[in-house]
């Protein structure tokens with residue numbers, strides 16, 4: 389059996405791994421303690437926050453077919469949120485999501501999907517791959533940041549955000565210069581936990597503002613039986629501009645702005661955490677891209693091949709696995 393290394397245990401890497409594991413021996417390398425990537429959950433006892441992906445939709449048959457058994461098993465559930473828009477501090481345009489296409493979340497937390505998908509895979513976590521090298525027998529060796537080597541791979545598939553993929557792949561790889569390295573933008577996420585209820589008139593809202601883009605009441609998602617836990621995202625443009633600023637300053641700026649724009653008394657929060665996403669989101673490309681070098685046996689996949697969405701990560705993994713499967 390061919391040996392395949394997948395670098396990155398986000399949804400795209402996990403989907404690729406599961407599709408290839410019937411025809412090859414697959415190992416997933418993930419730098420974090422658990423799989424799931426940006427479908428992430430932060431535990432700050434007693435509060436729980438999905439601080440990356442908020443929800444996802446299935447617009448393609450392929451993604452819906454993938455989700456159906458997971459919905460049956462309860463790993464995915466619908467979030468029928470009371471959704472609003474906020475502009476100049478005014479809450480408007482209220483709709484209940486149940487009347488529209490389903491909005492899905494991981495159950496009981498957003499990271500549950502990654503954990504579930506990784507169960508049947510060989511995943512080596514807490515392992516940050518630093519370099520990949522090919523020997524004279526055309527086999528690939530991966531080396532992690534602690535200097536540990538993992539040898540003898542026929543294929544390497546990199547499923548990290550575009551810029552991190554370019555840092556790992558050799559520049560003579562066929563598709564190297566087509567990688568959209570600058571396509572991804574950052575985001576800051578503020579997580580606020582309260583011991584008392586807040587009486588906000590929505591479960592989730594888009595915010596029209598130069599600094600803030602989104603708020604959700606995480607505890608209103610199915611299965612989140614916690615005290616009020618708010619997740620608030622900055623806009624990607626504001627984050628890009630402040631990405632390398634002192635994080636304490638950014639935290640304070642955003643906290644003040646939340647109080648001004650959303651009228652939430654942040655001083656009463658029992659928990660106030662910030663997370664910096666360097667590679668959060670990317671715009672939709674004109675065409676869906678596939679990055680495979682069949683000579684070197686290297687590939688790259690991820691949401692950034694299509695659009696910064698969970699469904700795009702799935703489709704990129706699916707297409708990459710199908711294209712490689714034919715040549716194994």
Ligand SMILES: Cc1cc2nc3c(=O)[nH]c(=O)nc-3n(C[C@H](O)[C@H](O)[C@H](O)COP(=O)(O)OP(=O)(O)OC[C@H]3O[C@@H](n4cnc5c(N)ncnc54)[C@H](O)[C@@H]3O)c2cc1C
Pocket residue numbers: 395396397398399400401417418419420423424425426427439440441442443444445515516517518547548549552575577621665667668669689690691692695696697698699700701
């Ligand atoms: C703040 C935020 C909000 C979002 N909201 C939504 C939303 O509401 N709806 C939606 O559809 N999408 C949303 N998204 C986008 C969605 O999360 C992504 O599209 C999807 O999770 C991407 O999956 P992926 O596998 O392509 O990449 P990732 O999830 O980024 O996976 C890459 C993995 O590679 C690992 N890794 C990186 N470098 C290395 C290395 N050198 N060695 C080992 N491991 C490595 C990382 O730790 C990570 O686990 C959001 C993202 C963010 C950040």
